[in-house]
Amino acid sequence: MPTQKKRPKRKQAKPPPERPRRARPSSKADPAPAVRTPGPLQYKVVELSTVDEGALERTVNQWVGQGWNLDGVQFAMRESSKRPAMAFIFFTREGAAATHDEEEARERLMRLSEAGSLTAELAADHARVHAKRARGRVLPISAHDRLAQLAGLDEAEPPERGLILEPEE
Known part of the structure; x- marks a missing residue:
């Protein structure tokens, strides 16, 4: 086992000399900073x-x-x-938190829906379909017919039938 060298003892460092404190001249002319409570x-x-x-x-x-x-x-x-x-x-x-007027938002949505956009037409069509179903007159329709309705077609095109190939003998 190797021997380790002994470390020399460290001398304790003397603390720095204390500086004399000067008294801060209190002046009545210096107003205290205004403390303001923050608002919302x-x-x-x-x-x-x-x-x-x-x-x-x-x-x-x-x-x-x-x-x-x-x-x-x-x-x-x-x-x-x-x-x-x-x-x-x-x-x-x-400042005060912004307030939201629900009635104004509804009116804005109605104005946007009356603008004639494609989204408005789809929403109106969706509402009409649900109104018919609520009356009990509409039977569930196929996905193909529904896509035709959304595309704006009067009647759905008949689905194409592919050719059936006979296996060769």
């Missing part, structure tokens, strides 16, 4: 599907310019890459 906060979440330096800068500058304070950034990562797939940027500002 509004939160804003911005989702970025393209995460790069430019998109982050533009988003932060845009919302900070509108009076929001940057609260944080959360990245959603891909398993196969070190680059984030998405970013969520959180902002706050003082």
Whole structure:
């Protein structure tokens, strides 16, 4: 067994000399800082599907310019890459929380549905089919007929029958 060298004993370091403390002159002219109780906060979440330096800068500058304070950034990562797939940027500002008027939202949806979009037509068709079924007059229809209804065809085209090949002898 090899012998180990003995370590020399360390000298205890003396603590640094204590500095004389100067008394802080108390001035009545210096007002105490005003303590303000924070009010309710509004939160804003911005989702970025393209995460790069430019998109982050533009988003932060845009919302900070509108009076929001940057609260944080959360990245959603891909398993196969070190680059984030998405970013969520959180902002706050003082103020009462936004209220949502349900009646106004319903009116807006009705205006959108009356605009004549394809989605509105499909929703109206869906509502008509359910209304008929509720009356008990409509029997369940096949998937082929339903697809024809959704495509806007009056009648479903008959399904094509393929040729039956006879095995050669």
